[in-house]
Amino acid sequence: MSAPVRPGDPMSFWLIPAEPWRSRLQATIDRLGARHGTPRFEAHVTMHVGVAGETPVESVVDAVAAEFPRLQLVCGPTAHGEARFKTLFIPFDDPLLVRMHQRFRELLGTPSDYHFAPHLSLAYGPLADSVRTQLAVAEDRRGESIVFDGVAIGLPAAGTTDWSQVEEWRVVERRGLSR
Numbered sequence: 001m002s003a004p005v006r007p008g009d010p011m012s013f014w015l016i017p018a019e020p021w022r023s024r025l026q027a028t029i030d031r032l033g034a035r036h037g038t039p040r041f042e043a044h045v046t047m048h049v050g051v052a053g054e055t056p057v058e059s060v061v062d063a064v065a066a067e068f069p070r071l072q073l074v075c076g077p078t079a080h081g082e083a084r085f086k087t088l089f090i091p092f093d094d095p096l097l098v099r100m101h102q103r104f105r106e107l108l109g110t111p112s113d114y115h116f117a118p119h120l121s122l123a124y125g126p127l128a129d130s131v132r133t134q135l136a137v138a139e140d141r142r143g144e145s146i147v148f149d150g151v152a153i154g155l156p157a158a159g160t161t162d163w164s165q166v167e168e169w170r171v172v173e174r175r176g177l178s179r
Helices: 021-037 057-065 095-108 129-138
Strands: 009-017 045-051 071-073 088-091 119-123 145-155 170-176
Touching: 009 021, 009 057, 009 095, 021 119, 021 129, 021 145, 045 095, 045 145, 057 095, 057 170, 071 095, 088 129, 095 145
Parallel strands: none
Antiparallel strands: 009 045, 009 145, 071 145, 088 119, 145 170
16 A cells, blocks of 8 residues: 555445556546546545544455455446536446445445445536536446446545545555456
């Protein structure tokens, strides 16, 4: 692990797309970032956000990786909004995602007010409504399937406790989904 995660540290658990979807989605995120001045970040679905507790976060990600299979998720219509972390995004509606989120939350064992709405962001704002509307049509992935084969621990920028420096987010642990 590149940096220890201590109790009280902010952290998140991510679901990571498999290749070739990962590279394709990353290319889209990077292209949109370059074109619209939005931050670049690793393609992921945020499964839970909270603070580390006494249970080592590595053991949490290990347990979830061992319990869940690779997932093939069907994309909903690409959507957009004013929220910074849901500027342009692909929603997913699959009960297995809810179970995975609940498992992360249960194993982490610390309180969190994170509202789980599974999605993969393509851009973080701000962007004008007219731009977001055009991009939602141009980047629509409705009905496509994406395979996810890994989970990871994401941290905010080193030395910070908030998530504002998107391009400085760090992934400190990755595990493949094992079944």
